[in-house]
Amino acid sequence: MKKASSVVCKKSKRPVCETKEKAATQTFAIEGGNFNNAGLVSTSIKSILKKMDVPGEIVRRAAIVSYEAEINVVSYAKQAVVNLIVEPDFVQIEVNDEGPGIPNIELAMQEGYSTADRRIREMGFGAGMGLCNIKNYSDEFQIFSEVGKGTRLVMKIFSK
Amino acid sequence: MKVKTIAENLGLKVVCGSNALDRDVTGGYTGDLLSDVMANSKEGTIWITRQVHQNIVAVASLKEHAAIILINDSQPTQETLEKAETESVPILVSNLPAFELSGKVFNLLSCR
Numbered sequence: 001m002k003k004a005s006s007v008v009c010k011k012s013k014r015p016v017c018e019t020k021e022k023a024a025t026q027t028f029a030i031e032g033g034n035f036n037n038a039g040l041v042s043t044s045i046k047s048i049l050k051k052m053d054v055p056g057e058i059v060r061r062a063a064i065v066s067y068e069a070e071i072n073v074v075s076y077a078k079q080a081v082v083n084l085i086v087e088p089d090f091v092q093i094e095v096n097d098e099g100p101g102i103p104n105i106e107l108a109m110q111e112g113y114s115t116a117d118r119r120i121r122e123m124g125f126g127a128g129m130g131l132c133n134i135k136n137y138s139d140e141f142q143i144f145s146e147v148g149k150g151t152r153l154v155m156k157i158f159s160k
Numbered sequence: 161m162k163v164k165t166i167a168e169n170l171g172l173k174v175v176c177g178s179n180a181l182d183r184d185v186t187g188g189y190t191g192d193l194l195s196d197v198m199a200n201s202k203e204g205t206i207w208i209t210r211q212v213h214q215n216i217v218a219v220a221s222l223k224e225h226a227a228i229i230l231i232n233d234s235q236p237t238q239e240t241l242e243k244a245e246t247e248s249v250p251i252l253v254s255n256l257p258a259f260e261l262s263g264k265v266f267n268l269l270s271c272r
Contacts, residue, residue, distance in 0.1 A: 036239065039218025046222060063222045064198050071194075124211045129195035136199070 024052065028082040030073045032099065035123065038074045042067040045084050045093065052086060058157050061137040062091050065155045068130040069095040075120050076100060077150065090139075090158045101147040109135065109143075161185050161269060163227045166206060167252050170264055172229060176241050177250030183226040188269060190262045194219050201225065208262055212236045217243040227251070229265070231258045 026048060028041045046063040054062075066082070073080040077099025085092040102108045109131050116126020135141045140156040164181035167174055174181065186204030191197045192211050201207060203224040209216060212234050220228050227250040230236060236244070236251055244251050254261050 035213070035215060038215055039222065042222055043218065060203070060223075067198055067218070067222055068195065123213055123215060124192050124194040124209075125215075127193045127195055129193065129199065133195055133199045 024048070024084075024086045026084045028084070030070055030077075030080040030082060030095075030097075032073055032077040032079050032097070035074055038071055039067060041082055042070050045082075048084065049086065049091065054086065054091065055159075058091060058159065061157050062093060064137045065134045065141075065157075066093050066095075068133045069093070069153050069155070071125055072130055072151075073097050073099070075116060075125060080150075088159070090156050092157075093153075093155045095153045095155075096150065097152070098150045101149055102143075102145040102151055103147050105143055105145055163206065163250055163252075166227075166265060166268055169268055170254065170261070172252040172254050175236060175251050175253055176244045177227065177248055180227075180248045180250050183250070185226045185269065188262065188265045190258050198223065206265060208258055208265065210234055210258065212240060214239040214243045216240065217247055217249050220249045221247045225249070229254055229261065231256060231261055 028044060030041055031037060042063055045066045046059055049059045049062055077097035080095050080097035083094040107113055111132045112128040114126045114128035120126040134155055138155040139158045142154040145151040163183050163185055166185060184204060185206045187202055189197060189201035189205045190208040192209050194215060197207060197219055201223055205225045206227050206229060207220055207225045208229045208231060210231050212230060214237060216228055217240060229252045231254055233253060233255045
């Protein structure tokens with residue numbers, strides 16, 4: 001897929017996990033269109049990070065970015081695979097969806113821009129804040145998209 | 161201040177999560193946009209909203225909110241109740257609109 005944008009911001013201080021032995025990789029699946037299960041993957045990610053004793057601020061930020069990405073998959077895509085990678089100096093969450101893709105990423109990244117339908121908006125989603133929240137709460141955020149195929153998000157939160 | 165104290169002072173109806181009413185409330189947040197609440201509310205918050213669907217439980221749980229208060233006598237869906245019980249998220253119901261309820265909660269929390 002063609003790389004469309006990459007953003008680097010914020011830093012935090014404590015290590016994500018103390019030893020290399022604690023490093024972990026885990027994979028999850030998200031079903032598009034199923035709002036009943038929306039949030040389950042983010043909840044699992046948060047719970048795994050807490051059990052690994054990852055600092056609270058990093059867990060909170062990981063919960064926000066994974067939830068927003070999950071809601072995007074549920075709202076727009078068919079399905080997605082999520083990879084959680086925990087290393088001593090960062091947490092990385094990758095979301096690869098199979099879906100319509102984003103024709104104009106620059107526009108989609110603008111706060112308030114949304115293509116959500118009425119049903120999604122009535123539930124309090126689709127306010128055009130999701131990708132901005134992901135950008136704001138990640139240290140590094142990359143988004144790749146191909147119309148008709150899908151979207152890939154890579155969100156990284158560093159320990160320092 | 162405990163969730164229970166706020167519920168008693170404001171005459172809120174506890175519709176689920178009665179086993180978690182001793183949680184400490186450290187602040188409040190009012191909003192119906194879930195992304196806004198995700199981004200800006202804090203741990204220990206009591207969240208005031210008119211949304212009644214089950215996704216509010218995921219948000220409250222992920223953000224470690226103390227409780228959710230539904231305004232205008234809104235009733236949570238059955239799925240919301242079940243999920244909230246599982247996640248131990250107290251849901252309270254008020255007959256007030258968001259503006260008035262937020263003012264009352266703010267005043268209570270300010271008098272601690």
